Amino acid sequence: MAPAAATASEARAGVRHWAAHPRSGGTLVLAAVIALAPLVLANNYSYEVAIQVALNAIVCVGLNLLIGYAGQISLGHAGFFALGGYGSAILASRYGVPVWLSIPLACAAVALLALVIGRPTLRLKGHTLAMATLGLGIIVSIVLTTEDKITGGPDGMAVPPLALFGWIVQGERVWYWLAGGMLLLAVWLALNLIESPSGRALRALHGSEVAAETLGIPSARYKLQVFVLSAVFTAVAGALTAHYAGFITPAKSSFMHSVELVIMVVFGGMASVFGAVVGAAVLTILPQFLTVLKDYEMMVFGAVLVGTMSFFPQGIVPSVGRWWARRQP
Amino acid sequence: MSAAPLLRVTGLSKAFGGVQAIQDLTMHIQRGAVHSIIGPNGAGKTSLINMLSGVYRPNAGSIRLDGRELSGQPVHRFAAAGIGRTFQNLQIFFNMTALENVMTGRHLRERCSLLSALLHTRALVRAEAACRETARALLRQVGLAGSEDVPADALPYGALKRLEIARAMGAQPQLLLLDEPAAGLNATEAREIDGLIKRLAGDGTTVVLVEHNMRLVMEVSDHVFVLDHGRKLAEGTPAEVGGDPRVIEAYLGIEEAAHA
Numbered sequence: 098m099a100p101a102a103a104t105a106s107e108a109r110a111g112v113r114h115w116a117a118h119p120r121s122g123g124t125l126v127l128a129a130v131i132a133l134a135p136l137v138l139a140n141n142y143s144y145e146v147a148i149q150v151a152l153n154a155i156v157c158v159g160l161n162l163l164i165g166y167a168g169q170i171s172l173g174h175a176g177f178f179a180l181g182g183y184g185s186a187i188l189a190s191r192y193g194v195p196v197w198l199s200i201p202l203a204c205a206a207v208a209l210l211a212l213v214i215g216r217p218t219l220r221l222k223g224h225t226l227a228m229a230t231l232g233l234g235i236i237v238s239i240v241l242t243t244e245d246k247i248t249g250g251p252d253g254m255a256v257p258p259l260a261l262f263g264w265i266v267q268g269e270r271v272w273y274w275l276a277g278g279m280l281l282l283a284v285w286l287a288l289n290l291i292e293s294p295s296g297r298a299l300r301a302l303h304g305s306e307v308a309a310e311t312l313g314i315p316s317a318r319y320k321l322q323v324f325v326l327s328a329v330f331t332a333v334a335g336a337l338t339a340h341y342a343g344f345i346t347p348a349k350s351s352f353m354h355s356v357e358l359v360i361m362v363v364f365g366g367m368a369s370v371f372g373a374v375v376g377a378a379v380l381t382i383l384p385q386f387l388t389v390l391k392d393y394e395m396m397v398f399g400a401v402l403v404g405t406m407s408f409f410p411q412g413i414v415p416s417v418g419r420w421w422a423r424r425q426p
Numbered sequence: 427m428s429a430a431p432l433l434r435v436t437g438l439s440k441a442f443g444g445v446q447a448i449q450d451l452t453m454h455i456q457r458g459a460v461h462s463i464i465g466p467n468g469a470g471k472t473s474l475i476n477m478l479s480g481v482y483r484p485n486a487g488s489i490r491l492d493g494r495e496l497s498g499q500p501v502h503r504f505a506a507a508g509i510g511r512t513f514q515n516l517q518i519f520f521n522m523t524a525l526e527n528v529m530t531g532r533h534l535r536e537r538c539s540l541l542s543a544l545l546h547t548r549a550l551v552r553a554e555a556a557c558r559e560t561a562r563a564l565l566r567q568v569g570l571a572g573s574e575d576v577p578a579d580a581l582p583y584g585a586l587k588r589l590e591i592a593r594a595m596g597a598q599p600q601l602l603l604l605d606e607p608a609a610g611l612n613a614t615e616a617r618e619i620d621g622l623i624k625r626l627a628g629d630g631t632t633v634v635l636v637e638h639n640m641r642l643v644m645e646v647s648d649h650v651f652v653l654d655h656g657r658k659l660a661e662g663t664p665a666e667v668g669g670d671p672r673v674i675e676a677y678l679g680i681e682e683a684a685h686a
Contacts, residue, residue: 286544293543293550294529294536294557297522301530304519311479312597313505313534322540368521 120288123371127284131277135270144269148341150381151276152334155283157361157373159330162287164359165367166299167323169219172355173230174331176237179350180207181332182339183241183248186256191247196259196340204332211328212321219320226324234355241347253346256339272341279337280374283330287370290326299323303368331358364405366412375414430493432457432632433478433601438487440473440656447473449656451487455601460623460633462643464667465653466676471636472514474653475605478634479511480504491601506534510599512590514606514636518578524589525574528561531596564592568622584615591622601632608639620645644668652676 131151138144156178163169184203188194194202210233218229241248248254259266266275290296298319301309306316339345348354357380365376383401387394409416433455440448447470455461463471476482478489480501489497491507519527536557542550565571568588573581581589587607594602604623608616616639623646627633637643643650643664650667652659654676660667667673 289546290540290543293546293554294533294538295540295543297526297530298533300521300526301519301533304521305517307481307501308513308517308519308593309530310501311481311505311511312531312593313502314530315500315502326540 120292124281124285124288127371127374128281131281134277135273138273141269144273146382146385148269148272148276149338150378151273151280152338152341153358153361153381154280154374154377155334155337156331156358157365157377158280158283158287158370159327159334160358161362161365161367161370161373162290162299162323162330163327164362165369165372166291166296166303167320168303169320169324170224170227170359171230171324171327172227172352172359173232173234173237174327174358175350175352175354176230176234177207177211177328177331178335178338178354178358179237179241179345179347180210181335182256182345182349183254184332185336186254186339186345187247189257190255196257197261200259200333200336200340203336204329207332208325208329211325215321215324219324220317226320230355231352234350234352238347238350238352241350248347251347253344253348256343256345258343259337259340266340276337276341279333283333284370284374291370295319295322300368360402364402364412366409366414366416369412369414369418372412372414376412379413429457431455432492434488434490434493435478436488436490438474438477438489439485440470440477440482441485446656448477448484451653451656451658453651453658453661455632455634456649457632458627458630459648460627460635460646462635462637462647462650462664463653464637464640464643464650465659468655469653470656471653472605473656475511475603475634475636478504479509479603505597505599508600509603510594510597510601511603512587512594512605512607514609516583516586516590518586518589518593520577520579523575523577524565524570524581524585525558525561527578527589528564528592528596529557531564531593532557532560534597561592561596564595565589567595567625568592569618584611587611587615587619588622591619591626595626595631599631601634602626604633604635604637606636606638608637608642616642 134147138147156174160171160174163171181203184206185196185199188199188202189196214229214233215226218225242251266272298309298314301314302316302319310316335349361376361380362373364380365374366372384394384398387397390397405413431454435451435453438448438451451474463474465471473482477484480496480499480503484497487497488495491509494507496504496507519530522530536553538550562574565574568591570585570588570592573585578586578589591604591607608619611619620642623633623635635643635647647664649661650664651661652667652673659676660670660673
């Protein structure tokens with residue numbers, strides 16, 4: 098083969114490799130989906146759903162790092178979600194902090210809280226984190242409901258709009274691009290992490306904790322790191338959700354919301370960043386279609402969950418990925 | 427072997443409930459040599475390896491590597507101090523490829539902050555490329571060239587045994603503990619392990635080997651410790667230990683020894 102042809106075929110192989118790689122190819126596909134989705138988004142309502150999908154997906158990408166990679170379950174991420182929202186709302190409306198600053202401040206506070214909860218519990222083996230976060234979620238929910246002077250109590254509170262340098266972010270279309278952009282950022286960060294020594298350390302913990310330790314990987318520190326990171330992803334999404342909706346209620350911190358988030362991750366596929374996105378998308382959109390079934394809505398929703406998990410126990414994306422890999426020569 | 431030993435174990439004891447797995451054990455591991463620990467089943471060999479790697483906490487005694495006390499510290503500190511190991515029952519990362527397993531073994535040799543990982547900095551990309559090359563070289567050393575991108579759960583048993591050695595070598599340990607590296611292997615595969623251990627020792631790694639395969643032990647060891655019921659029964663060169671009547675008795679039982 099002539100050298101030029103060899104170089105060309107190498108280049109083609111390089112492009113193929115690049116496109117087949119999740120960090121480059123997958124991100125590109127996601128970007129294309131986000132860019133092209135407006136072609137099928139007919140009205141404000143469908144934009145609303147799409148924004149919800151993107152914001153839920155940010156939470157799931159973060160939570161997936163914890164569940165799928167570090168092998169730890171949190172049953173209180175709704176607490177972090179609500180604290181991100183309430184924190185930013187309270188700072189902005191009660192203390193006059195500009196919203197571009199109140200969001201990072203609220204997220205930093207959530208990171209600190211996650212650190213305080215995670216540090217003692219992640220040293221222990223087993224599902225101590227699930228128990229601790231379950232408790233945390235319930236406490237957050239009670240505090241948000243009862244401290245009505247600050248939080249507005251069970252009725253919730255109004256949240257000022259997001260303003261960036263004097264420009265007020267409003268309208269479904271603008272929010273769509275903001276939420277989509279944030280989701281892309283979240284996915285990019287998560288994929289970067291997984292493909293780094295830290296990411297390998299996390300996957301190693303999931304593969305064999307004792308072997309990881311004997312290679313010098315301090316398991317408690319890595320679990321804590323990823324727990325705090327997932328809490329921050331969740332708080333960012335929570336704050337954006339609150340500023341987008343203009344309103345927030347304690348329901349955002351409920352135990353059911355925490356469980357929903359875990360279901361999205363497991364449904365889409367653990368240890369798969371795009372699985373988390375797909376899980377969030379399917380389980381956010383599906384109930385919108387099922388409303389026509391009225392009384393049978395929850396029954397059908399449950400049947401879909403059970404059916405999917407029976408046929409795709411690994412979750413949708415890893416199962417489809419495996420099927421695809423088997424088809425390749 | 428006049429230099430100070432690499433590892434000094436003194437008065438080491440470990441009990442599980444009423445069972446004394448290791449009793450008041452003292453042993454010295456010399457730099458650069460291959461040491462074997464042998465003994466009948468239940469003699470405490472694996473318990474000893476687990477203590478030397480920090481996986482078990484001893485009830486008493488001290489473990490000093492290069493004069494530094496490690497006993498009571500968490501496992502990852504043993505690794506950071508320079509002790510690597512493999513497992514009798516494989517502890518492979520089955521959720522990774524062969525190459526990624528070995529790259530994970532390089533963890534102690536990589537520097538990576540959370541921020542540089544999240545942002546995928548140029549320095550990190552360069553370090554990763556270097557790490558990948560080192561890991562490839564290690565796979566070649568153990569005879570697994572060509573299996574780099576094979577998921578670990580698709581590799582045969584013999585390959586996994588060698589993959590674990592390559593992964594442990596990734597950390598460039600001063601002391602490598604091999605827990606039955608030849609168990610479950612056929613004669614040809616066992617001989618490959620044999621050559622591999624000699625090469626590791628030749629490159630300056632101190633090796634401690636727990637093994638049932640006597641041919642392998644006699645072939646590669648400079649020094650042999652014999653354990654029985656958690657105590658050191660004898661130690662010496664393979665020839666000395668092989669001729670020791672107490673060792674024969676422990677292995678073959680009193681009657682057999684009487685017949686002999």
